[in-house]
Amino acid sequence: MASTRMRMGARQQKRRFLFLLFIICLAAAVYFSSSLFVVREIEVEGLQTLDSAQVVRQSGLELGGSIFRVDQEKVRQNMARMGLVEFQGLETRLPDTVVLRVSERTPAVLISYLGVVLLIGEDGCMMKQMDNMGDYDLPVLSGLKISQYQVGRKVASSVEGQVDAALSVLEEMRAQSLMDQVSELNVQDLDNIYLVTRTGLHVKLGDATMLHDKLVWMRGVVAQLQSEGITTGVLDVSSGKSGVYSPF
Numbered sequence: 001m002a003s004t005r006m007r008m009g010a011r012q013q014k015r016r017f018l019f020l021l022f023i024i025c026l027a028a029a030v031y032f033s034s035s036l037f038v039v040r041e042i043e044v045e046g047l048q049t050l051d052s053a054q055v056v057r058q059s060g061l062e063l064g065g066s067i068f069r070v071d072q073e074k075v076r077q078n079m080a081r082m083g084l085v086e087f088q089g090l091e092t093r094l095p096d097t098v099v100l101r102v103s104e105r106t107p108a109v110l111i112s113y114l115g116v117v118l119l120i121g122e123d124g125c126m127m128k129q130m131d132n133m134g135d136y137d138l139p140v141l142s143g144l145k146i147s148q149y150q151v152g153r154k155v156a157s158s159v160e161g162q163v164d165a166a167l168s169v170l171e172e173m174r175a176q177s178l179m180d181q182v183s184e185l186n187v188q189d190l191d192n193i194y195l196v197t198r199t200g201l202h203v204k205l206g207d208a209t210m211l212h213d214k215l216v217w218m219r220g221v222v223a224q225l226q227s228e229g230i231t232t233g234v235l236d237v238s239s240g241k242s243g244v245y246s247p248f
Helices: 002-036 052-059 072-079 162-175 211-227
Strands: 041-045 085-093 097-104 107-113 116-121 126-130 140-142 146-148 182-186 193-197 201-206 233-236 244-246
Touching: 041 052, 052 072, 052 097, 072 085, 107 162, 162 182, 162 193, 162 211, 201 211, 211 233
Parallel strands: 041 097, 107 140, 140 182, 201 233
Antiparallel strands: 085 097, 107 116, 116 126, 182 193, 193 201, 233 244
């Protein structure tokens, strides 16, 4: 009987110990989750010109919440509506820091559409909508049959291939340092794409193939024409193998 009572007492003590241990662990978990692992700092990496506070507000991240409840997918969705930057990732550094990684979009072209001006980045995404062209010294993209535009999204056209063709021309223009020489890029007819220089010279590109060769010819002939004091007229480089100039 004494042995049985001793065994029962030992089991009761073990249960009380395990229950006490559970309470201690629970209390510790509550303490650490509510006190230690709280977001106290939000860092933004990748900014060059923008205000980090603006980016943090757009992300939806807030100080004071549990670091374990930071929702990266929700942050991604929030950032998708901010055209000036592109979301690159998010990192939580225990115990209390969240690092938001972004990259600033680079303005590439302006589109005048239904009384507003759309600022478009190098990736074709709309960065913002403006009332006028402001201080942006960029080429104007014309002839695009816009079917949809939204901040943070790639502008869409009802004509298949228009947007990609425009982006391809702009990319090659950047590669050959021609952006500051061009005032307009017209893609209304994908077989007859053309540029207008800031001096008023019309440059026929034809379709969006052989763009490297075509713009090489453009650079060379434009330089020659300017050396002769010629700044207007029509330059046809659509063959990619020559440049044919005609005065207006």
